[in-house]
Amino acid sequence: MLLQVDDFGRGLPVMQTNSVLALTGATGFIGAALISQLTAAGWRVRALYRPQKGRVLQSLPGVQWFPGNLENQEALNALVAGTQAVIHCAGVVRGTCRTDFDEVNERGAQRVALAAASQPQMPRFLLISSLAAREPDLSHYAGSKWRGECAVKAVSKNLRWTIFRPSAVFGPGDRELLPLFRCIAKGFVPLPMGAYGRFSLIYVEDLSNAVMHWLATDGCDGQTFELHDGKKGGYDWDTVLTIGARVLCAGKPVRRLPVPVSMLSLGAFANTISARVFGYAPMLTPGKIRELIHPDWVCDNFEFSRRTGWQPAIGLAQGLASIFDQKPAA
Ligand SMILES: NC(=O)c1ccc[n+]([C@@H]2O[C@H](COP(=O)([O-])OP(=O)(O)OC[C@H]3O[C@@H](n4cnc5c(N)ncnc54)[C@H](OP(=O)(O)O)[C@@H]3O)[C@@H](O)[C@H]2O)c1
Numbered sequence: 001m002l003l004q005v006d007d008f009g010r011g012l013p014v015m016q017t018n019s020v021l022a023l024t025g026a027t028g029f030i031g032a033a034l035i036s037q038l039t040a041a042g043w044r045v046r047a048l049y050r051p052q053k054g055r056v057l058q059s060l061p062g063v064q065w066f067p068g069n070l071e072n073q074e075a076l077n078a079l080v081a082g083t084q085a086v087i088h089c090a091g092v093v094r095g096t097c098r099t100d101f102d103e104v105n106e107r108g109a110q111r112v113a114l115a116a117a118s119q120p121q122m123p124r125f126l127l128i129s130s131l132a133a134r135e136p137d138l139s140h141y142a143g144s145k146w147r148g149e150c151a152v153k154a155v156s157k158n159l160r161w162t163i164f165r166p167s168a169v170f171g172p173g174d175r176e177l178l179p180l181f182r183c184i185a186k187g188f189v190p191l192p193m194g195a196y197g198r199f200s201l202i203y204v205e206d207l208s209n210a211v212m213h214w215l216a217t218d219g220c221d222g223q224t225f226e227l228h229d230g231k232k233g234g235y236d237w238d239t240v241l242t243i244g245a246r247v248l249c250a251g252k253p254v255r256r257l258p259v260p261v262s263m264l265s266l267g268a269f270a271n272t273i274s275a276r277v278f279g280y281a282p283m284l285t286p287g288k289i290r291e292l293i294h295p296d297w298v299c300d301n302f303e304f305s306r307r308t309g310w311q312p313a314i315g316l317a318q319g320l321a322s323i324f325d326q327k328p329a330a
Pocket residue numbers: 024025026027028029030031048049050068069070071089090091092093104108128129130131145165166167168169170176
């Protein structure tokens with residue numbers, strides 16, 4: 001495998017194949033990072049987008065924007081026709097009820113997999129699931145990601161599928177963890193009382209780089225891989241706050257503001273009702289609180305690195321510095 005070393009010292013597999021690949025979720029946080037690595041490596045990317053009033057799509061070399069959505073089987077069939085690989089990255093991370101999540105994360109995944117499986121030359125298929133799928137009973141989101149995995153596996157015994165379960169992804173353009181990092185930068189972070197669990201993280205460019213290694217390697221079919229930034233045993237909140245203080249607050253301590261779980265749950269419940277009434281997708285829900293206080297979101301990269309040679313390069317300090325455009329303190 002030919003590797004080109006990028007600014008972070010990471011090996012980017014150079015394909016120069018000019019092969020065609022279908023990508024869903026291309027307009028999202030992770031999809032945007034994927035597009036730049038894929039095109040840099042010579043892939044021609046057919047990128048799904050939902051036509052919306054006022055939407056402006058960036059014209060990028062090697063990218064063909066393809067209108068459609070996960071509810072439209074015909075559009076998905078056309079998207080994947082003649083491709084060598086399909087990366088299904090579209091998904092919803094916010095919603096008020098099980099249907100909101102299942103319609104996209106379960107049935108959407110099933111439709112994309114069906115489209116791939118119906119091709120005469122079946123493309124390889126990568127599902128970007130989530131570590132949350134490990135605990136399907138915790139939240140509608142977690143359950144929907146797990147059901148999405150099951151749906152993909154059941155589509156055809158001939159489909160060459162691989163599933164990625166990334167831990168929490170962070171990096172420029174992310175909206176989910178940014179409020180937390182902004183609080184750290186201000187010097188205090190509201191956290192649920194009892195949030196003493198451990199969790200893994202992964203920087204978005206490292207996740208995209210893992211996809212590049214998947215594309216460059218056979219031998220991942222029928223496998224599910226958990227992915228993180230290489231920090232064995234993950235992080236606890238104290239470590240995150242200490243690193244945040246060093247990178248974002250010039251070493252001034254960042255204070256934890258403990259919020260009783262009962263108060264947070266009440267807020268989450270009220271937010272869910274209000275989201276239903278006013279029609280927005282809420283971030284704070286009872287399921288999200290259960291995910292937050294879950295004690296173990298630590299994962300292990302060993303198997304994927306062994307099979308593909310992939311190594312993550314960016315830890316929390318360097319990643320935070322890049323989000324806030326600062327040099328990490330030594
Ligand atoms: N961010 C994380 O920490 C994290 C961690 C683990 C796993 N994941 C998984 O990674 C995937 C991408 O996450 P992200 O953070 O990049 O999310 P994001 O920024 O919210 O992007 C979601 C993408 O999915 C598309 N999408 C949603 N519903 C769709 C539909 N019905 N039809 C077509 N496209 C649809 C969105 O299109 P529009 O632009 O049109 O809305 C957007 O391109 C998700 O499957 C998520 O579960 C994320």
